[in-house]
Amino acid sequence: MAKSQYEYVRHFENARILLPKTYIVVRLDGRSFTTFSDTHGFQKPNDKAALQLMTQAAMEVFNEFGADLKMAFGESDEYSFVFGKHCTMFKRRESKYVSLIASRFASSYVFHWPSYFPDKKLQYPPTFDARAIEMPSLKYLRDYLSWRQVDTHVNNLYNTCFWALRLKSGMTGPEATARLKGTFSGDKNEILFFTVWDQLQ
Helix, strand or coil: CCCCCCHHHHHHCCCCECCCCCEEEEEEEECCHHHHHHHCCCCCCCCHHHHHHHHHHHHHHHHHHCCCEEEEEEECCEEEEEECCCCCHHHHEHHHHHHHHHHHHHHHHHHHHHHHCCCCCCCCCCCEEEEEEEECCHHHHHHHHHHHHHHHHHHHHHHHHHHHHHHCCCCCHHHHHHHHCCCCHHHHHHHHHHHHHHHHC
16 A cells, blocks of 8 residues: 555554454344345245355355354354354454455355346345454353354244245234234244144145
């Protein structure tokens, strides 16, 4: 970078350094993906091709940063990437982790779209936000991943039940929401059982 009298403005940059010897988790989340999925006609409650495309984008992140990446966990429009506690990539500058991983993921999603939706034009590019989380020990990392796994189960059960009521029982969106309000996992499993049973009669 060329030196000039204006170079002093670089001092206004905030280069936050992630804590040393901590696991780094970069979590990506799709912005307004409900609207995105509706616009592109994703199958409800889970679109297999859309989920495979998310996984492909995650694999591209591994191709780029795989030497330092240890694992990843994805659900719906979200992915968490785990870096080892001794990782020194980007000198542990937070802005580099969140910006480069988010841009690599988003660009890969757009790049591979035609492979998974050959007959469906991408109407507009998706947006993913990212944040970096420092985990001080393996226990905290394990609990973080357990939290995301539980969230996956809860959300998937709700969405599966919601769309069963919509598509199989003919309820409107507000009616299905009202039916599920205050229900627990056992209640939702029972609703799913009888919804499917009714279809077999």
